[in-house]
Amino acid sequence: MEPRHRLYVSSKWEKHSALMNELLLKDALPRMERLSLQSLRDLLEEFDTVYVKPEHGMGGRGVMKVSRSNKQLTLDQQGYPVRNFSTLQALYRVIRHRKRGRRYVAQQGIELIRNGDRLIDFRVLLMKPGSVWHCMGAMGKMAPPAQITTNRTRGGEPITVRHALATATDFDEDRIEKIEYELIAISRHVAGALSESYPGLRCLGLDLAVDQDGKVWLLEANTAPGVQLFKHHENDKLYAKISHFRRKINSRRRRRPNSKKKI
Known part of the structure; x- marks a missing residue:
């Protein structure tokens, strides 16, 4: 087709x-970017919250919420304990592990x-x-x-x-x-x-x-x-x-x- x-x-x-x-x-x-370490950094410099989502997916599966407060970063995903990080690199390593090679997008949090x-x-x-x-x-x-x-x-x-x-x-x-x-x-x-x-x-x-x-x-x-x-x-x-x-x-x-x- x-x-x-x-x-x-x-x-x-x-x-x-x-x-x-x-x-x-x-x-x-809302602003959206293809997910990478750099695009996530750029979005978090502008917005306190960013949602990370599978590019192909539905029903809320695989959605993660990244929040910034002062120097602390928080990762929240249903089915996992909330985790705090001091560096974006450490947080992004966890995201990469959880997304299992799938393509993701990062979207401005509302x-x-x-x-x-x-x-x-x-x-x-x-x-x-x-x-x-x-x-x-x-x-x-x-x-x-x-x-x-x-x-x-x-x-x-x-x-x-x-x-x-x-x-x-x-x-x-x-x-x-x-x-x-x-x-x-x-x-x-x-x-x-x-x-x-x-x-x-x-x-x-x-x-x-x-x-x-x-x-x-x-x-x-x-x-x-x-x-x-x-x-x-x-x-x-x-x-x-x-x-x-x-x-x-x-x-x-x-x-x-x-x-x-x-x-």
């Missing part, structure tokens, strides 16, 4: 590169809103059963206590967008409505931009964050997203509509040769 017409794009770096020159999205993209010690981010689902993208809806995801990812496969819990913003921030009603609008508006821009590079895409699950100042960020674009989260949406008819669109998309894919090929 011609690369432009792929149905799935798994590389975080490739998707980021396709979006980074979009003027309407420039301010919503200070997510939180409910107590539980981080919150958001998933917006867009589907394209025909020629037009449909924004199906948005949901919040709340991480387990003191964990670094919100993925449901890692213990995250669903929460409605409005409830998340109302309980995790002190924003007034007008500010909350503005953020809700921005979550959807940015998502529509992302879908349009990625379609320019990859017109074969039919489904997008966008992970977005709201920081402590109310700014909306795009964390990741998933091209083969799970949809179970939307069973918990306040619109109890939404999941049936999502399932209907999925059947239409799958039927369309079955009519295409090599439709399951991923690159």
